[in-house]
Amino acid sequence: LTGERRTELVKQVKKIGEEYKVAIRNVRRDANELLKRLKKDKEVSEDEMFRLQEHIQKSTDAYISSIDDIVAGKEKEVTEV
Secondary structure, eight states: OOHHHHHHHHHHHHHHHHHHHHHHHHHHHHHHHHHHHHHHTTSSOHHHHHHHHHHHHHHHHHHHHHHHHHHHHHHHHHHOO
């Protein structure tokens, strides 16, 4: 592979990684909106809502970190000669 092609591949990998991170954040947003609706309808207590939001945030952070690791690994793999 040429250096130019490697650069293009790295850009594609980063773009795909960013798309996955956006998708994960959208799921987090939807889950948090659902929790707020459940609290409003008094199906979930406020304490439980905050506990679940914290769990959602930790899961989101873990998945985004995983994606970052995968992207970095692929970037390294593509740039190796």
